[in-house]
Amino acid sequence: MPDLAVVTGALSYTGRAVARELRARGLALRTLTNRRVPLAPLDGTPRIEARPLQFEDPSALEDALRGARLLVNTYWVRYPFVGVSIERAVENTEVLLQAARRAGVTRVVHISVSNPSLRSKLGYYRGKAIVEERVHACGLPFAIVRPTLIVGEHDILVNNIAWFLRSFPIFAMPGSGHYRLQPITLDDVGRIVADAALLDESVTLDAAGPEVMTFEELVRAIAAATGQQARILHVPPWFALGLIRAVGWILREVILSREELAGLMEELLVSHEPPRGTESVRIWLASHGDQLGRRYAAELARRRLVDTIFK
Numbered sequence: 652m653p654d655l656a657v658v659t660g661a662l663s664y665t666g667r668a669v670a671r672e673l674r675a676r677g678l679a680l681r682t683l684t685n686r687r688v689p690l691a692p693l694d695g696t697p698r699i700e701a702r703p704l705q706f707e708d709p710s711a712l713e714d715a716l717r718g719a720r721l722l723v724n725t726y727w728v729r730y731p732f733v734g735v736s737i738e739r740a741v742e743n744t745e746v747l748l749q750a751a752r753r754a755g756v757t758r759v760v761h762i763s764v765s766n767p768s769l770r771s772k773l774g775y776y777r778g779k780a781i782v783e784e785r786v787h788a789c790g791l792p793f794a795i796v797r798p799t800l801i802v803g804e805h806d807i808l809v810n811n812i813a814w815f816l817r818s819f820p821i822f823a824m825p826g827s828g829h830y831r832l833q834p835i836t837l838d839d840v841g842r843i844v845a846d847a848a849l850l851d852e853s854v855t856l857d858a859a860g861p862e863v864m865t866f867e868e869l870v871r872a873i874a875a876a877t878g879q880q881a882r883i884l885h886v887p888p889w890f891a892l893g894l895i896r897a898v899g900w901i902l903r904e905v906i907l908s909r910e911e912l913a914g915l916m917e918e919l920l921v922s923h924e925p926p927r928g929t930e931s932v933r934i935w936l937a938s939h940g941d942q943l944g945r946r947y948a949a950e951l952a953r954r955r956l957v958d959t960i961f962k
C-alpha cells in the first residue's frame with residue numbers, strides 16, 4: 652500500500668497542484684475540504700477521497716487523518732469574512748495540527764507566505780508567523796513553505812487584474828507601481844512543496860520564481876498576454892482602494908483587501924533567498940492570456956455557496 656498523504660484543499664488552488672505532484676510521486680491521497688465540486692477537473696486523475704474540513708469536530712478531523720503519514724496544510728483565509736477572523740484561522744490551524752499529532756501523522760507540510768512576521772502590522776502576515784510558531788511547537792517534523800504570489804490556472808489576483816483590463820478602459824494603478832514582487836507558477840509551487848514533503852529533516856524555505864518585476868510590469872505583462880491596451884493611470888493608493896471597493900460592492904466581493912495591497916506595496920512578495928522556482932511567469936502569462944480574465948474569479952460567491960451547502 653502506498654503511503655497516505657492528507658492534503659487540505661486538494662479540490663481548490665494550491666492544494667490541487669500539490670496533490671497532483673504527490674500522486675506522481677506514488678503517494679495515496681485524501682483531502683480535507685468543504686467543497687463538493689472541484690474548482691477544476693482533477694486532470695483525469697482518479698477521484699480523490701474527501702472528508703469535511705470541520706474544525707468544530709476535532710475527533711472527526713483526527714479520524715480523517717488516521718493512517719496518514721503526511722499532512723499538507725494549505726488552510727488559511729485571505730481576509731476575515733464569513734465569520735472567520737485571522738485569529739480564528741490561527742486557532743483552527745492549531746486544531747488541525749493537534750488532530751494530526753493524535754492521529755499518528757509523522758510529518759507536516761505547512762504552506763505559509765513570504766516574509767511572515769510577528770511584528771507585522773498586517774494581520775495576514777502576523778497570523779502566518781504565529782502559525783509557523785505553532786508548527787514548530789507541535790512536535791512533528793515539518794516543512795514550512797513560504798510562497799510569494801502564486802500564478803496559475805484558476806488563480807484569483809492575476810485573473811482579476813486581467814478582468815479589470817478587459818472590462819475598463821483605464822487601469823487605476825495604486826501609487827507608483829514601482830514596488831516589486833517575485834511571482835511563482837503554481838506548477839513550481841506544487842513541485843517545491845512535494846519535494847519538501849519527502850525530506851526527512853525540518854525545513855523552512857521560500858517558494859519564489861526566477862523573475863523579480865514591478866507591479867506595473869506585471870500588469871503590463873498581463874495586458875500584453877490578454878491583448879489589451881494597458882492605459883495605466885497612477886492614483887493614490889487610498890483612491891485605488893476606494894475604486895476597487897466600489898466595484899467590489901457591485902460584485903459583492905472583496906477584490907483586494909487593504910492588507911493585501913499594503914503587503915504588495917511593502918514588497919513582502921519578494922523573497923530574500925535564491926529562487927527555487929524555475930518557470931517564467933511572463934512566459935506562463937503569454938501562453939495563458941487567452942483564458943485570463945474572461946470571467947471575474949468570485950471567491951466570496953463560492954464560499955457563500957459552500958456555506959449554504961453545509962447549513
Ligand SMILES: NC(=O)c1ccc[n+]([C@@H]2O[C@H](COP(=O)([O-])OP(=O)(O)OC[C@H]3O[C@@H](n4cnc5c(N)ncnc54)[C@H](OP(=O)(O)O)[C@@H]3O)[C@@H](O)[C@H]2O)c1
Pocket residue numbers: 659660661662663664665666683684685686704724725726727728729732733735762763764765797798799800801802954957
Ligand atoms: N494564492 C497565492 O498567491 C498565495 C500566495 C502566498 C501564500 N499562499 C498560501 O497558500 C495557501 C493556499 O492558498 P490558496 O490561494 O491556494 O487557497 P485555496 O486553495 O482557495 O484555499 C486553501 C484552503 O483553505 C480553505 N479555505 C480558504 N478560505 C476559507 C474560509 N474562509 N473558510 C474555510 N476554509 C477556507 C480552502 O477550503 P476548500 O477546500 O473548501 O476550498 C482550502 O482548503 C494558503 O495558506 C495561502 O495563505 C497563497
